[in-house]
Amino acid sequence: MQDIIDEIASQMLSRADKGKVATYIPQLARVNLEQFAISVATPDGQVVSAGCADTLFSIQSVSKVFTLTLALGKLGENLWHRVGREPSGDPFNSIVQLEHEQGKPRNPFINAGAIAIADAIMQGQAKETLAEILQFVRFLANDNTIAIDERVARSELETGDRNASLAHFMASFGHFHNPVDAVLGIYFHHCSIAMNTQQLATAGLFLANQGINPHTGYAVVSPRRAKRINALMMTCGHYDGSGEFAFRVGLPGKSGVGGGILAIAPGKASIAVWSPGLDPIGNSKLGTEALERLTHKTGWSVFAG
Ligand code: GLN
Numbered sequence: 001m002q003d004i005i006d007e008i009a010s011q012m013l014s015r016a017d018k019g020k021v022a023t024y025i026p027q028l029a030r031v032n033l034e035q036f037a038i039s040v041a042t043p044d045g046q047v048v049s050a051g052c053a054d055t056l057f058s059i060q061s062v063s064k065v066f067t068l069t070l071a072l073g074k075l076g077e078n079l080w081h082r083v084g085r086e087p088s089g090d091p092f093n094s095i096v097q098l099e100h101e102q103g104k105p106r107n108p109f110i111n112a113g114a115i116a117i118a119d120a121i122m123q124g125q126a127k128e129t130l131a132e133i134l135q136f137v138r139f140l141a142n143d144n145t146i147a148i149d150e151r152v153a154r155s156e157l158e159t160g161d162r163n164a165s166l167a168h169f170m171a172s173f174g175h176f177h178n179p180v181d182a183v184l185g186i187y188f189h190h191c192s193i194a195m196n197t198q199q200l201a202t203a204g205l206f207l208a209n210q211g212i213n214p215h216t217g218y219a220v221v222s223p224r225r226a227k228r229i230n231a232l233m234m235t236c237g238h239y240d241g242s243g244e245f246a247f248r249v250g251l252p253g254k255s256g257v258g259g260g261i262l263a264i265a266p267g268k269a270s271i272a273v274w275s276p277g278l279d280p281i282g283n284s285k286l287g288t289e290a291l292e293r294l295t296h297k298t299g300w301s302v303f304a305g
Contacts, residue, residue: 001040001048002048002050004294004297004298005038005040005048005049005050005294006050008038008050008290008293008294009036009037009038009050009051009290011293012036012051012275012286012289012290013034013036013051015286015289017285018033018034018275018277018285018286019033019275019277019278019279019284019285019286020033020277020278021033021259021276021277021278022257022258022278022282024159025152025155025156025159025257026155026158026159027058027149027151027152027154027155027156028058028060028152028155028257028258028276031057031258031259031276032276033276033277035051035052035055035274035275035276036051036052036273036274036275036286036290037049037050037051037052037053037055037196037197037272037273037274037275038050038051038053038197038271038272038273038274038290038294039053039196039197039198039200039201039271039272040201040269040270040271040294041198041201041202041204041205041208041269041270041271041272042208042268042269043205043208043209043214043267043268043269044214045214045215047198047201047202049197049198051197051274053196053197053198054196054198055196055274056149056194056195056196057194057195057196057258057259057260057274057276058149058152058191058192058193058194058256058258058260059191059193059194059195059200059256059258059260060191060192060256060257060258060260061092061109061111061114061191061254061255061256061257062200062254062255062256062258062260062261062262063133063137063190063191063193063256064108064109064113064114064117064254065204065207065229065233065237065254065262066133066136066137066140066190066203067108067114067117067118067121067133067190068108068109068114068117068229068232069136069220069221069225069229070121070132070133070136071108071117071120071121072221072225072229073221074120074121075120079117079120082104082116082117082119082120082175083104083105083106083107083108083113083116083117084101084104084105084106084107084113085107085232085235085236086106086107086235086236087106087107087235087236087242087243088106088107088110088236088239088240089240090110090239090240091239091240091281091282092109092110092111092239092257092282093110093111093162093163093166094110095112095162095165095166095169098112098166098169098170099169102173103169103170103172103173103175104116104173104175105170106236107232107235107236108232108236109232109233109236109237109239109254110236110239111162111163111166111187112166112167112170114187115163115166115167115170115183115184115187116170116175118183118184118186118187118190119175119176119177119178119183120177121133121186122177122178122182122183122186126178126182126183126185126186129186130148130185130186130189130190133186133189133190134146134147134148134190134193137193137195137203139216139218140202140203140204140206140213140220141195141199141200141202141203142202142213142215142216143199143202146193146194146195146199147193147194148189148190148192148193148194149192149193149194150192152191152192152194153188153189153191153192156188156191156192157184157185157188160184160188163184163187163188164180164184167180167183167184167187168180191256195260196274197260197272197273197274198272199272200260200262200272200274201262201269201270201271201272202215202270203262203270204262204264204270204271204272205270206220206221206226207226207229207230207233207252207264207266207270208264208265208266208267208268208269208270209226209267210223210226210267211223211225211226226266227266229252230252230264230266231252232252233252233253233254233262233264234246234251234252234253234302237252237253237254237255238253238254238255238281238283239255239281239282239283240281241255241279241281241282241283245283245288246303248288248291248292249263249288249291249292249295249301250295250300250301250302250303250304251263251264251265251271251291251295251300251301251302252264252266252302253291255282255283255284255287257278257282258274258276259274259275259276259277259278259284259287260272260273260274260284260287261273261274261283261284261287261288261291263291265295265298265300265302266302268298268300269300271291271294273286273287273290273291274287275287275290
C-alpha cells in the first residue's frame with residue numbers, strides 16, 4: 001500500500017493542472033495549491049500516508065458525514081421527516097428545489113440539508129451544540145487536538161449570504177426549531193473544523209468497519225446504519241458530480257470545498273485525500289483522480305467483482 005500511494009502522490013504533485021481553490025470563502029482562497037496528501041486507514045488499526053498528511057485543512061462539507069451520523073443517533077429515523085435521501089442533481093448551494101419541495105432539502109449533504117440537520121441537532125445553546133459536534137469528531141478520530149479554525153468560520157459568516165438565504169427560506173416553511181442565525185453559526189463552524197488526512201481517514205473508519213471504530217472498539221452506529229450512510233455518500237456525496245465520482249472511483253465519498261475527500265471501501269479501508277484545487281463542480285480535482293487510481297490499483301471499487 002505504501003508503494004501505491006507514494007506513486008500516486010508523486011504523480012499528483014507533478015500534474016500541471018491542479019484545479020482552482022475555492023474563492024467564495026476568502027480564507028480558502030489563500031491556501032497553497034501545490035499540496036497533496038493521502039491517508040489509508042484499515043480496520044486492523046494501521047494508517048499509511050503519503051504527501052503532507054500532517055497538514056491541517058478545512059474539512060468543509062466532509063463534516064456533513066459526521067453531523068448526519070450525530071443527527072441519526074439523536075433522532076433516529078425521524079430525521080427523514082426533515083431531509084430526503086435522493087441525489088439533487090443540482091449544485092451544493094442551489095435553492096431551486098426547495099420551493100417546489102416545500103422547504104425539505106433533497107439530502108443531508110447539499111448545504112440546505114446540512115443546515116436543516118444543524119437545526120435538528122441543536123438543543124439549548126449553539127455553543128453547546130457545537131462543542132458536542134467537535135467532541136464527536138474528536139472521538140471518531142481518537143484525537144483530542146482537533147479544533148475549529150475560527151478564521152475560516154468568520155470568513156464563511158461574512159460571505160454567507162447564500163447559506164443564509166437557504167436557511168431563511170426553509171424557516172419560512174415553519175421547519176426550523178431554532179433561531180436561523182444560531183443554526184447558521186453551528187453550520188459555518190462545523191464546516192470550519194481543521195483536520196489532516198490521517199485524522200480524517202481514522203474518523204471515517206467506523207463506516208468501513210460495520211459501524212465500529214477499531215481504534216477505540218466503540219460501536220458508533222449499527223452495521224445497517226453504516227451501510228445507509230455509505231449509500232448516501234455514494235449517491236449524494238459529490239452533489240451534481242456524484243454520478244461521475246461513482247463512475248470513476250466507485251466508492252462512497254464525501255467531498256468538501258477545502259479540497260478534502262473521505263472515501264469508504266467497506267470492509268477494506270477509510271481513505272482521506274486532500275488537494276485544495278477543485279473542479280468546476282467544487283470537488284477536489286486531484287483528490288478524485290488519486291482515488292480513481294487507487295481503486296484501479298487495488299480493485300476496491302464496490303462495483304468491481
Ligand atoms: N461551508 C461551505 C459552504 O457552505 C461548504 C460547501 C462545500 O464544502 N461544498 O458553502
